[in-house]
Amino acid sequence: MTAPLMTLAWTDHVTGRQGYLVVDRLVRGVSSGGLRMRPGCTLDEVAGLARGMTMKxxxxxxxEGRYIPLGGAKGGIDCDPxxxxxxxxxxxxxxxxxxxxxxxxxxxEDLGLTQDLVDRAAAEAGLVSSIQAVYPLLDDExxxxxxxxxxFAVEVDGIGLDELVGGCGVAESxxxxxxxxxxxxxxxxxxxQGxxxxxxATARFLARAGLTIVAVADVKGTIANPxxxxxxxxxxxxxxxxxxxxSALRPGDRELPGEAWLSVEAEVLVPAAVSYVVDTTNQRRIGARWIVEAANMPVLPEAEALLTERGITVLPDVVVNSGTNAWWWWTLFGDIDADADEAFARTRRSMRALTDLMLARAEADGTTPRAAAHAIVADRLPVIAERFGWYR
Structure with missing residues (x-):
């Protein structure tokens, strides 16, 4: 793949804090990718996320769909939200x-920000919408x-549909x-983790499918119950x-240190919070069979190589957590309506097909799921570019 199309570093004149924008690729002149805010956010991190969005x-x-894929981009701000x-x-x-x-x-929205907050800040910044660049591509804006x-107004059990579709996709993968x-x-x-x-949402859908959630981790530590x-x-x-x-914990629930989620007895680990949490050192503590990347870039490449050698499969973020982004565009372009049942059905069907395609390709090529996902992308990007072009 080519180098990013555009890389921008910004310094806030009030606080001196840094912000970044990386446009990795355009399709018909438009790119897609969330905005994250976290302390320590870097340009390299944002560039990696932008490349991931191109892949997703x-x-x-x-x-045959109405949703036409966009290019990949990402924004980041170095600040505690x-x-x-x-x-x-x-x-x-x-x-x-x-x-x-x-x-x-x-x-x-992305890590550290909610869509409501992004919408409010966008209005104050004089924007029509945070996704207004795509409006010229719509048949009926x-x-x-x-x-x-x-x-976005649909709720399921008191929780917004937009907060649930991503976890539904992770679970289905x-x-x-x-x-x-x-x-x-x-x-x-x-x-x-997270x-x-x-x-x-991932924990909810997996529990409802019959799996047993034995540990969850937040900023205070790990809560576990075998x-x-x-x-x-x-x-x-x-x-x-x-x-x-x-205070909501039951008598059998235990409080453990923050990284204990890595080494609890479980078949599956789901890092769903921040990037770079599994490294070459702490990967040794993992005994699970699968790692499911609900977060963006939670497993460092060097750690993934060591995990693969130990027979642990990493289901990569570019597939696993792509459901939210796809749901936005399926809805906006009109592939689905504003309906929870339709959204979940489309998410499950699409994520299952994509995961099956990736795993079949990995098996056929004798590679990892991530390498298989990259190979699928390498096949599709020229087709998309030929059909739609980079620019309007």
Missing amino acids: EALHYNP RSPEAYGLLVRYLRAMRPYIESCWTTG ATARKRLADA LLAALDRAAVPYAGTRVAV LGTMGG EGLDVEALLAARDAYGTVDR
Whole structure:
């Protein structure tokens, strides 16, 4: 793949903090990728995420669908989202990036930010929408925007549909892998790192499928129970940042150190919080059979090589956590309506097919799932470029 099309580093004139935008690729002049805010965010991190978005868009390419894949991009701000200066910094960043958001970069919530917060800051920054660059590609902009707004207003069990579809996709990817390996759901134990939007929804869908969630980790540490945690109770007891109120724990639930989730007895680990959490040192503690990347880039490449040598399969982020992005565009372009049942059915069907394709390719090529996903992307990008072009 080529180098990023555009790389931009920005310095806030008020706080001196850094922000970044990387446009990895364009399709018909437009790219897609969320905006994250976390302390320590770097340009290299954002570039890697932008490349991942190019891959996610290509992997969901359907020649017969209304949704036309976009290019990949990503934004990042080096700041703790809980900081008192975070919101003002977000508004100034969006003002600085306004020319790109208006013309070529569609963005939305990512790590540290919610869509409501991005929407509020975008309005204050003078933007029509954080995804307005895609509007010229729509057949009926007014109808499409209403359909997406209606979809964001849908709630299931008191939780927004937009917060659930990503976890539904992660869960379905794992279930597809288990089915290919003929592993029953009952008795399969799972540890989840991060109980925010993605991790919480993943835990819910896996528990409802019959798997046993034996550990969850948040900023306060790991909560574990070998007999299984009450996922719904923990989700009800978390704050806006995914931190669980410990008063909700049952007598059999244990509080363990933060990294204990890596080494609990479980068949599946789901890192669903931050990047770079599995490295060459702590990978030795992992005894699980599968690692499912619900977060972006949680396993370092060198660590993945060592895990592969030990027979541990990493289901990569570019496939596993791509459901949310796809749901946005399926809805906006009109492949699905603002309906939870339709959204979940399309997500399950698409994620299962994509996971099966990746695992079959890995088996045929004798490679890892990640290498197989890269190979699929390498096949599709020239087709997309030939059909739609980079620029309008």
